[in-house]
Amino acid sequence: MTARLIRRLAASIFVVWLVASGTFFLVALTPGDLASKMGDPRISPAARQRLREHFGLDRPIWQRYSSWLAHAVSGDLGDSFLFRRPVREVLAQALPNTALLACWGLFLELALGLALGLVQAYKPHSFWDRLLSGLSLAAYAMPAFLVAAVLLWLLAYTFPVFPPSHMAEPQALGLSFWGRLAETARHLALPALTVGLTGCGAVARYLRGSLLDEKRQAYMLAALARGCSKRRALLLHALPNALLPMITVLGLSLPFLVSGSLVVEVIFSWPGMGQVFYAAVTARDVPLIQAGTVLVTAAVVAGNWLADVAYSWADPRMRG
Amino acid sequence: MVRGKRLWISLLFLLLGLGPGCSKKAPSPSPPSTEPVHGGQVTIAVTQDISSFNEYTGFAESTELAILDLLFPSLLIEQPDYEQHPPSFAPNLAVSWAFSEDNRTLTFHLRPNARWSDGTPVTAEDVAFTFRVQKDSRLPWSGQEIKDFIEAVEVVSPTEVRFRFSRTYPYQLMDANDGHILPAHAWGKIPIEEWTHTDFSRHLVTSGPFRVASHVPQQSLTLARDPAYWDPPKPYLDRVVFKIIPDTGQQLSQLLAGLVDVVLMVPPREAAELKRHPKVEVVEVPSRVWGYIGWNNRRPPLSDRRVRRALTLAINRQAIVDTVYWGFARLAKGPIPSTMWAANRNLEPLPYDPAQAAALLDAAGVRDTNGDGFRDWQGKAFTVELLYPSVNTLRAQAAVMIQADLAKVGVKVQPTPMEFTAMMARQEAGNFDAVLSAWEEATKVDMASLWVTPSATAGSNNFVGYSNPEVDLLVAQAREENDLDKAKVFWDRAQELIVEDQPVTFLYEGVQLVGISRRIKGANINPASVFFNLPEWYCEP
Numbered sequence: 001m002t003a004r005l006i007r008r009l010a011a012s013i014f015v016v017w018l019v020a021s022g023t024f025f026l027v028a029l030t031p032g033d034l035a036s037k038m039g040d041p042r043i044s045p046a047a048r049q050r051l052r053e054h055f056g057l058d059r060p061i062w063q064r065y066s067s068w069l070a071h072a073v074s075g076d077l078g079d080s081f082l083f084r085r086p087v088r089e090v091l092a093q094a095l096p097n098t099a100l101l102a103c104w105g106l107f108l109e110l111a112l113g114l115a116l117g118l119v120q121a122y123k124p125h126s127f128w129d130r131l132l133s134g135l136s137l138a139a140y141a142m143p144a145f146l147v148a149a150v151l152l153w154l155l156a157y158t159f160p161v162f163p164p165s166h167m168a169e170p171q172a173l174g175l176s177f178w179g180r181l182a183e184t185a186r187h188l189a190l191p192a193l194t195v196g197l198t199g200c201g202a203v204a205r206y207l208r209g210s211l212l213d214e215k216r217q218a219y220m221l222a223a224l225a226r227g228c229s230k231r232r233a234l235l236l237h238a239l240p241n242a243l244l245p246m247i248t249v250l251g252l253s254l255p256f257l258v259s260g261s262l263v264v265e266v267i268f269s270w271p272g273m274g275q276v277f278y279a280a281v282t283a284r285d286v287p288l289i290q291a292g293t294v295l296v297t298a299a300v301v302a303g304n305w306l307a308d309v310a311y312s313w314a315d316p317r318m319r320g
Numbered sequence: 321m322v323r324g325k326r327l328w329i330s331l332l333f334l335l336l337g338l339g340p341g342c343s344k345k346a347p348s349p350s351p352p353s354t355e356p357v358h359g360g361q362v363t364i365a366v367t368q369d370i371s372s373f374n375e376y377t378g379f380a381e382s383t384e385l386a387i388l389d390l391l392f393p394s395l396l397i398e399q400p401d402y403e404q405h406p407p408s409f410a411p412n413l414a415v416s417w418a419f420s421e422d423n424r425t426l427t428f429h430l431r432p433n434a435r436w437s438d439g440t441p442v443t444a445e446d447v448a449f450t451f452r453v454q455k456d457s458r459l460p461w462s463g464q465e466i467k468d469f470i471e472a473v474e475v476v477s478p479t480e481v482r483f484r485f486s487r488t489y490p491y492q493l494m495d496a497n498d499g500h501i502l503p504a505h506a507w508g509k510i511p512i513e514e515w516t517h518t519d520f521s522r523h524l525v526t527s528g529p530f531r532v533a534s535h536v537p538q539q540s541l542t543l544a545r546d547p548a549y550w551d552p553p554k555p556y557l558d559r560v561v562f563k564i565i566p567d568t569g570q571q572l573s574q575l576l577a578g579l580v581d582v583v584l585m586v587p588p589r590e591a592a593e594l595k596r597h598p599k600v601e602v603v604e605v606p607s608r609v610w611g612y613i614g615w616n617n618r619r620p621p622l623s624d625r626r627v628r629r630a631l632t633l634a635i636n637r638q639a640i641v642d643t644v645y646w647g648f649a650r651l652a653k654g655p656i657p658s659t660m661w662a663a664n665r666n667l668e669p670l671p672y673d674p675a676q677a678a679a680l681l682d683a684a685g686v687r688d689t690n691g692d693g694f695r696d697w698q699g700k701a702f703t704v705e706l707l708y709p710s711v712n713t714l715r716a717q718a719a720v721m722i723q724a725d726l727a728k729v730g731v732k733v734q735p736t737p738m739e740f741t742a743m744m745a746r747q748e749a750g751n752f753d754a755v756l757s758a759w760e761e762a763t764k765v766d767m768a769s770l771w772v773t774p775s776a777t778a779g780s781n782n783f784v785g786y787s788n789p790e791v792d793l794l795v796a797q798a799r800e801e802n803d804l805d806k807a808k809v810f811w812d813r814a815q816e817l818i819v820e821d822q823p824v825t826f827l828y829e830g831v832q833l834v835g836i837s838r839r840i841k842g843a844n845i846n847p848a849s850v851f852f853n854l855p856e857w858y859c860e861p
Contacts (some may be wrong), residue, residue, distance in 0.1 A: 282740065
């Protein structure tokens, strides 16, 4: 068991290293660097060269790579070219915001998806099933910016129930802990709902499919034959089994907790990782891109690993 | 992504009932109250957060510099009066200044009552310290070259500081003034090596009309009135909040909803709609930005000026101004915007003349030899790849119009959207046919950077590879000339030659569109900066 864990851990580290190194060379070989982004005419070519020298961009690629690797292994992520602060500080600021939005977004996505899937599977091919199928397909197909626009129009501008952007108003800094919590909750509503609404369609589709598969199983027939009600059979017998594939969906969602959604973050001025990554990539901010890549790759690996662990916990057949 | 964003802006406008069909007649701007009143808050939407409170640690965007203007003093304030002469200067931290007889020494007399936010006086030592910082090669400040001809800055007394120059030239005052003054007593304690990774928001000592009240990264920057400001009763506003809103659609919606008061860059299409709104005024500010198509002058047949002139003649530039920019731009005539004193007023834009364009192309040997409807060059199809930044929807629209116009004279254009940094890299490497881009002319007129033959040793912004020995000579003569009237003669001739050669096709001169709530009074929005007289803004009681 320990050997298996060590093998798995080694493989994970290898994957993270491989992806991060690949990203490093991809970024290095992509045309342009931080200095080329400076299109301002007041910036002379000499100033551009000075920027390159200052950030070590004039050194050979292997030197840059080995320097990055040596620092990364020792836990030093370097300083962001763009934000001119240590990368860990930039990430430490953005990561909790993204995680907060993603957690609530995922929660809404699962809650809504679960509800939709259950109602549909309860009476398949009925009017409600067809209606909700259409709605969940529409939710699945709708881009986030469209959902955001409708929500903003309805709940922020026509009926100003929720604020249209940001995590808090500037004056909220003076509020008590509970006041700030309420302020964040109000601001979180629309972006989280956007994430939830765009994702719930897929969850509903998955769940409906697997619930219908489970309903065809012999144990369901046996349950009904024992006099178990249809609703009870669906909720207590079919649902736990149908939820198994959802573990994979959840596992694969873990990277989203650290990577964020650029579109949602930009529209709602949410200061998260999506915006940080986008800014880093456009500015060729190598330390920040590398740190972000390591983080997201680690989240993908961890998500897979957690899904496996959760499977073996949830499904007795996997424990052998 | 671009299409998505564009759609999103349009959609939100449509949902808000501001579509083209919803027309409301805008009332004329309400007249300003006679007396400014203290109090109130103005919220300004900005697309990105301030990257550092210390401009010398790297590269600051123009909005960022405009915010720093409110927090750190400059010796003088450059005035936006460059239409008839180079910009003049108004007193700021320095109340007066004087050149020595040989013009090699410039002495500033500082305001005795200027204080940093911690109560320490702002002195000549701060000015000298700032100069040492500006010249420090350990910092990647993009403006170091500006100080090339300043040899030393000497403290004469706490309120008197002297700049010594290695040569005399017309822009000595401008160069001495460039950059904000830093607090020597506070920031001098931080080793220079640590500056590029120091968070200066934790060491904020400021001296301006406002102080930083709070800064929530990527969210907002709140400035509060500095009661110790040296020019009472200004500022009138209690607070100025910069709200970071990266999405243009949200900026405009929040302006309409009254959640923000100022939007710095209203897209031209939305400006036409926004103008109908009764609570908002759209101010048109002629900027020094001009758009162009840069032809690769090193690549045949684009190296032939007949071909470049033909391409310009074949493009209906007025249609681009009218359609893409909704008329919120002017047709460009030459290399210096017509709003600047150094512009050659006798220049006229080349006409839109496809027939003449076709004749010029024929004469240059660019003809359709295989009858496919498109012209060829030395037996091969003549196709121009036109690069433009993928995030810029206006350029994307212009590229399509250029493609259609040039197709009419048989020139095949391949519009290629590119990620901005990658495009700039191709530009720098000279690996392109044509680039659709824009340039902002500095108030310090110097045509050397863009139009002088690029040398192998010194860097140049002349990426199109334009070379005309006569222009090189004229620019050199103009730069050596201390008498600006005489220099203007050289600049004028150089502009004529450049327009004749058409190394680039001059497309348009930009207009910045600023959306501002009508409750804000006293705002003098001008090309220097939207926040130029922000200390004088006040809210309608």
